[in-house]
Amino acid sequence: MFSTEQQLALNKLTEKLLDGQETMPAPERADALRRVINYHDWRYYVLSEPVLLDVNYDKLFSDLKQLEKEDPELIKADSPTQRVARALTEDFTQVAHLVAMLSLENSYNADDLNDFDTRIRNLTNSTEISYCVEPKFDGASIALVYENDMLVRAATRGDGAVGEDITNNAKALASIPLSANFSAHGIHRIEIRGEVIIQRDVFERMNAERKTRGEKEFQNPRNTASGSLRLKDPNEAAARKLEAILYHVSLAEDKDGKNLLAGKLESHYHTIEILHQCGFKTPMHELKVCQSVEEIQEFLALWDNKRNTYKIDTDGMVVKVNSLAMQQRCGATSHHPRWAIAYKFAAKQAQSKLLDVEFQVGRTGAVTPVAKIQPVPLAGVTIASISLHNEAFITDKDIHINDTVIVERAGEVIPYIIGVVADLRNGTERKIDFPKVCPSCHEQLIKPEEEAVWRCDNADCPAQTEERVIHYVSKDAMDIDGLGRAIVIDFLQRGYLKNVEGIYSLPYEEIVLLEGWGKKSVEKLQKGIEESKGRPLWRLLNALGIRHVGVTTSKDIAGHIKTIFDLPGLSPEDLVNIEGIGPKVAKSIGTFFSNEGNIHLLEALRDFGVNTENRPEDAVAKNNKLEGKTFLFTGSLQQFGRDRAKQLVEENGGKLLSSVSANLNYLIVGEDAGSKLKKAKEIPSITVLTEDEFLALIAG
Numbered sequence: 001m002f003s004t005e006q007q008l009a010l011n012k013l014t015e016k017l018l019d020g021q022e023t024m025p026a027p028e029r030a031d032a033l034r035r036v037i038n039y040h041d042w043r044y045y046v047l048s049e050p051v052l053l054d055v056n057y058d059k060l061f062s063d064l065k066q067l068e069k070e071d072p073e074l075i076k077a078d079s080p081t082q083r084v085a086r087a088l089t090e091d092f093t094q095v096a097h098l099v100a101m102l103s104l105e106n107s108y109n110a111d112d113l114n115d116f117d118t119r120i121r122n123l124t125n126s127t128e129i130s131y132c133v134e135p136k137f138d139g140a141s142i143a144l145v146y147e148n149d150m151l152v153r154a155a156t157r158g159d160g161a162v163g164e165d166i167t168n169n170a171k172a173l174a175s176i177p178l179s180a181n182f183s184a185h186g187i188h189r190i191e192i193r194g195e196v197i198i199q200r201d202v203f204e205r206m207n208a209e210r211k212t213r214g215e216k217e218f219q220n221p222r223n224t225a226s227g228s229l230r231l232k233d234p235n236e237a238a239a240r241k242l243e244a245i246l247y248h249v250s251l252a253e254d255k256d257g258k259n260l261l262a263g264k265l266e267s268h269y270h271t272i273e274i275l276h277q278c279g280f281k282t283p284m285h286e287l288k289v290c291q292s293v294e295e296i297q298e299f300l301a302l303w304d305n306k307r308n309t310y311k312i313d314t315d316g317m318v319v320k321v322n323s324l325a326m327q328q329r330c331g332a333t334s335h336h337p338r339w340a341i342a343y344k345f346a347a348k349q350a351q352s353k354l355l356d357v358e359f360q361v362g363r364t365g366a367v368t369p370v371a372k373i374q375p376v377p378l379a380g381v382t383i384a385s386i387s388l389h390n391e392a393f394i395t396d397k398d399i400h401i402n403d404t405v406i407v408e409r410a411g412e413v414i415p416y417i418i419g420v421v422a423d424l425r426n427g428t429e430r431k432i433d434f435p436k437v438c439p440s441c442h443e444q445l446i447k448p449e450e451e452a453v454w455r456c457d458n459a460d461c462p463a464q465t466e467e468r469v470i471h472y473v474s475k476d477a478m479d480i481d482g483l484g485r486a487i488v489i490d491f492l493q494r495g496y497l498k499n500v501e502g503i504y505s506l507p508y509e510e511i512v513l514l515e516g517w518g519k520k521s522v523e524k525l526q527k528g529i530e531e532s533k534g535r536p537l538w539r540l541l542n543a544l545g546i547r548h549v550g551v552t553t554s555k556d557i558a559g560h561i562k563t564i565f566d567l568p569g570l571s572p573e574d575l576v577n578i579e580g581i582g583p584k585v586a587k588s589i590g591t592f593f594s595n596e597g598n599i600h601l602l603e604a605l606r607d608f609g610v611n612t613e614n615r616p617e618d619a620v621a622k623n624n625k626l627e628g629k630t631f632l633f634t635g636s637l638q639q640f641g642r643d644r645a646k647q648l649v650e651e652n653g654g655k656l657l658s659s660v661s662a663n664l665n666y667l668i669v670g671e672d673a674g675s676k677l678k679k680a681k682e683i684p685s686i687t688v689l690t691e692d693e694f695l696a697l698i699a700g
């Protein structure tokens with residue numbers, strides 16, 4: 001229908017319309033929007049090969065709607081806004097639905113939901129409304145008709161009024177009953193709506209198999225489901241493991257043709273129950289009946305999180321008025337039912353251009369390619385750079401500079417490149433050349449057989465030193481206040497700092513003279529560095545940046561040694577005997593201590609006064625022993641400083657209070673405790689502890 005040249009031109013036009021920079025007059029812009037939307041409809045519905053993300057399609061569509069709303073003169077008979085019609089493949093018989101299949105209006109936030117609720121209250125003239133909330137499955141819509149308990153017809157959605165008869169393919173789907181006992185509910189004829197989907201893991205397996213057979217992989221579960229429904233051979237459709245989930249009854253009549261909806265069948269929930277009983281797959285276990293917008297929102301938030309790991313793709317939720325009588329009172333516009341609304345989750349995918357690739361050297365020498373992309377907002381943050389992990393990742397995904405990439409970010413997960421849109425390539429793409437030498441020190445890079453990453457093996461590599469110092473001072477390591485990333489880099493460049501131990505011999509008399517520094521800030525820095533000398537052993541262990549040894553492993557190890565100098569003497573067998581330590585970690589620790597430079601580093605740190613011992617008060621609770629308990633220290637502490645005391649509480653999951661009140665659980669008293677102790681004694685719920693008793697509490 002569209003030639004290759006036309007497609008290229010329309011892809012370009014789409015980009016232009018989306019970037020918001022063009023300044024066409026309204027009629028021209030409306031015309032351009034119509035053309036690109038029709039084109040993307042064709043790719044989506046006919047080819048099942050979209051090149052546009054749904055969010056971007058929605059944006060184009062709403063832009064056109066907005067233009068037409070502002071100037072009704074712009075509305076043309078062939079505007080995609082004027083028809084629900086989509087192009088149909090001609091091979092299947094067209095059949096009219098018994099009741100038109102309307103689409104749902106979309107909502108995106110709490111305001112939209114509140115507006116919806118207000119409208120419903122006005123339309124129904126009721127204050128007590130219950131809503132049914134269920135996931136919106138991302139698949140291909142179907143409508144099934146049963147008469148006399150027998151499946152007589154299945155149809156695709158088509159344009160909403162007319163669909164394609166796919167009865168034979170539907171019969172091949174095991175999740176669609178060929179007969180169902182509707183007569184037990186007094187139902188003679190029923191039309192049911194639902195979605196044909198492919199579960200994610202099934203889809204992945206299917207693609208893996210296709211890959212091994214050298215066949216083209218499917219793009220996503222939804223397109224695959226929709227394409228499969230229209231396969232000519234029902235057996236092939238069945239082999240694709242499609243499933244139908246039914247979630248709506250649009251028509252139900254008894255023997256005399258009397259409408260049972262809002263009569264004998266009272267609520268949406270009731271109809272779902274019947275479908276469930278008749279052997280259909282329904283959202284029975286996923287839905288929730290909610291009594292308020294607040295309750296709806298809580299449920300939506302739950303699903304926004306849950307959907308990341310849910311077995312079926314969902315692109316949102318549907319909120320429906322539960323009472324069928326109220327649904328009828330609300331009615332429908334020519335496009336949407338008024339009693340339901342779709343809620344769209346915030347986009348977790350975006351498209352962007354890959355502008356360049358930088359190669360970063362980590363503290364263990366690993367060289368990581370990092371993609372610089374055109375900044376793009378996604379799930380609440382703007383993303384400009386993304387790790388490409390290693391060379392194999394780039395090769396597997398066939399990623400090039402100038403490619404259009406699809407970026408995903410789910411929840412707090414770090415952003416990830418899912419793949420490239422190869423159809424949008426225009427010839428300017430360039431291969432990503434992986435460097436042979438370290439970008440920082442220019443030493444030859446090496447890659448051990450069993451590993452995926454290239455590394456720089458030069459112990460004096462400036463990039464590695466920088467990352468090592470930054471890691472040493474970081475929050476989970478030695479937690480040095482006043483010595484952040486930028487300052488570390490500055491000090492390294494000025495030569496104030498050459499290695500990790502250099503932190504403890506900084507030339508303060510020179511730093512104080514630097515621009516931006518003064519007596520106060522230098523004192524603060526000095527204090528932060530001084531305090532780091534007293535940190536518990538596990539922090540030092542973590543600060544060393546040994547591969548595979550993070551916070552948890554450091555804590556595991558610290559509990560089993562007297563001093564850090566015990567570690568070089570432990571064999572791999574000794575190490576794996578420590579709970580939580582596997583052979584990989586043991587090997588990595590062995591490698592670290594076999595390097596004499598690292599032993600010298602530890603000796604230097606010890607000589608500067610950094611704690612290298614496992615002290616009794618450092619006993620680390622692994623299971624938040626003080627969780628939910630509150631603490632306050634008073635008097636002059638003899639066994640540890642005030643800062644250390646606070647740290648102990650926090651590290652073990654407890655909370656610090658600043659005054660004595662009924663909320664306080666424990667008051668720990670040093671020497672010469674005064675008014676706080678007196679006040680605490682008047683509150684029976686407060687337990688007064690000595691320093692020793694407090695330590696015993698932590699040690700359990």
Ligand SMILES: [Zn+2]
Pocket residue numbers: 361438439440441442443456457458461462463464
């Ligand atoms: Zn290097």
